[in-house]
Amino acid sequence: MALILKTTRFIETQIDAFLDILSDSSTTFELAIEDYLNNRIDQFENRLAQIRENEHRADDLRVSIERFLYERTLIPENRGDVLAILENTDEVIDNIKDSLVQFSIELPQIPNCLNDLWMQTTKSSSNAVEQLSFAVRSFFRDLAAVNNYIHKVYFFEREADHLGERLRREIFNMDIELSQKSQLRYFANHIEKISDYAQVVCDRLSIYVIKRQL
Amino acid sequence: MIFIYLLSGLFLGWSLGANDTGNIFGAAVETRMLKFKTAALIASIFIFLGAVLEGSGPSGTLGRLGSVDALGGAFTVALAAALTITAIVRTGIPVSTSQTIVGAIIGWNYFSGRLTDYRSLLTIVSSWVIAFVLSGIIAALLFYLIRPIINRGRIHLLEQDVYTRLGLIVIGAFGAFSLGANNIANVVGVFVPVTPFKDLNLGGFTLSAVQQLYILGAISIIVGIYTYSQKVMRTVGKDIFHLSPVTALIAVTAEAIVLFIFASRGLQNLLLSIGLPPLPLVPVSSTQVIVGAVVGIGLVKGGKNIRYNILGKVSLAWIAAPVIAFVFAFIALFIVQNVFEQTVFQQTVYTFNRITIQQIEKEGLDTSHLSSVNGHRFDREMEVYKELGGEKYFSRSEMLKIIRIAEVYPLQVNTKLLLDKGLANHFSQKQLEALIKLENREFKHKWQLEETLSQDPSWQKRKELGERDKLYNQNLEEQFNLLFRTFYFPPSR
Secondary structure (H helix, E strand, C coil), X not given: CCCXXXXXXXXXXXXXXXXXXHHHHHHHHHHHHHHHHCCCHHHHHHHHHHHHHHHHHHHHHXXXXXXXXXXXXXXXXXXXXXXXXXXXXXXXXXXXXXXXXXXXXXXXXXXXXXXXXXXXXXXXXXXXXXXXXXXXXXXXXXXXXXXXXXXXHHHHXXXXXXXXXXXXXXXXXXXXXXXXXHHHHHHHHHHHHHHHHHHHHHHHHHHHHHHHCC | CHXXXXXXXXXXXXXXXXXXXXXXXXXXXXCCCCCHHHHHHHHHHHHHHHHHHXXXXXXXXXXXXXXXXXXXXXXXXXXXXHHHHHHHHCCCCXXXXXXXXXXHHHHHHHHCCCCCCHHHHHHHHHHHHHHHHHHXXXXXXXXXXXXXXXXXCXXXXXXXXXXXXXXXHHHXXXXXXXXXXXXXXXXXXXXXXXXXXXXXXXXCCEECHHHHHHHXXXXXXXXXXXXXXXXXXXXXXXXXXXXXXXXXXXXXXHHHHHHHHXXXXXXXXXXXXXXXXXXXXXXXXXHHHHHHHHHHHHHHCCCCCCCHHHHHHHHHXXXXXXXXXXXXXXXXXXXXXHCCCCCCCCCCEEECCHHHHHXXXXXXXXXXXXXXXXXXXXXXXXXXXXXXXXXXXCCHHHHHHHHHHHEECCEECCHHXXXXXXXXXXXXXXXXXXXXXXXXXXXXXXXXXXXXXXXXXXXXXXXXXXXHHHHHHHHHHHHHHHHHXXXXXXCCC
């Protein structure tokens, strides 16, 4: 039996590694924004480099998992669903990276009075991604728990939307140049969007759960 | 000549392989859990083993329905059944081999003017219904058992995939074994008494003549699997019931269990030993059984996923198959008898004289209504039936008893023939010794041999106090039938 499960266990490890990257990326994203808001730009750049590395590894792992599933005709009935989950989850990591890259390129000037709200929005988005990693992991290992995590993702997504809206209102109430307002709105949107991507994956996941259930 | 006759049995075997394997591996192949090549290999090995090792069980029941007594008849009956299956399979609808062969046998009964034993027919037909319902119940129970494991258990999706795949292989193998054991009787059962083979000694291991016949039948099934079953598997797995791999596993498990229940003598004895009523050993339809399982699962899930229109088509085929086989058999028998001038049934004579009427009286039947037939000879069972006023004075089973007593069936005891055909292992040592004592004795009626042999305790019927005695008597009846077929000795021989 151990011999038969050898390949399976190897792919399981790869899927776990992929989800670890997702979880790491969400935490790193949160820390990177904190560094940026506190003007620790060198540390922010280090975090960005780390996320770039993560994104590469996630891509490689995803391709490797996909190849294994197809070559060995594993989980034929759920293969399409699993690949869609992995691809959509990978997009979340890409978005986290893109968001930080934009910070690194444009270096937006964020007024200190927005720091707290900015951080709260970031945390909500990051929490949504963290809960997504639990949801996807449960989809593979513990089907009954998935819906709880999906519920949490929806909760944090709504929270991120709510905080993001407040953030944008505050930006446009401030006495700064319109160009800066516009730029900050763009970054606020970007942070909010990360939780939206997590929600999209969950929308699919909830259908796949029904499909998998007996 | 017998090999040419055997061809139709092999054709039937081919159609069984093409048709029934789909019921076991269709869903597994269609969900891509198993490759067709793997499924075909497993099916071939285990159908073969089931047929050769456990195949003798259900053939007796079929024999009681209609004892096709001429090789030409057996050939035609098998041919009609095979043609029916092939014709229906070409429409993409799976069909029941068992129902088809039963339709063809009844066709032979009508053509040869024999009375159909409604009791045996009822046993067979009711076993189909029981098999269908039982399979649904087993599948539903399995579904209830497995659902929490899948929905609440903490098995990784990939590991679940491996276990399901292994399950489909193991259960598929078990299903194929049961199918081989249960359905080989349909394929070559009618040829058992006339097997052209002799026992084959393979150095410490003897392959009996009957086993060789079963091997040949099993090979024809394998050819059917490799040449045509892929198409049927697609139909079963995709169009008729699209199952997920796990539900497919549940359905196939239920199917394999039911096929096994209706094929295993061992299980029958076990049921008896714990005081439960045994199920008859009957070739049941694997198509009906798998449909029963799918309906069972569908109902447990709320009945929304059942595709009633397709189920309707499949069920229609259950009625159409025996009817078409009946018509085909009747026409084919007419052609084979009149165009090819082959004997499709033994010309049997029924005489009512002092001896037979005395015997009828001895059996406890009222002989006062036999005056119209006393001193007469009849060429057909139906003539006797009509002459005695149908079922006015006698019930159908009493009528069959009378006919059996009046039937002239010349026999000569020849134990060498039993040994040559590899049939000796169907009897105990004491039974064989009793037979040897009667070597070369001739009898005019079957019951005369039965009566003479009954003087020996090993050939005596038991008083039917319970199911065990009933089964013992049934086995004894099968043994007698085997003797009658083997010792048949027409005057011209």
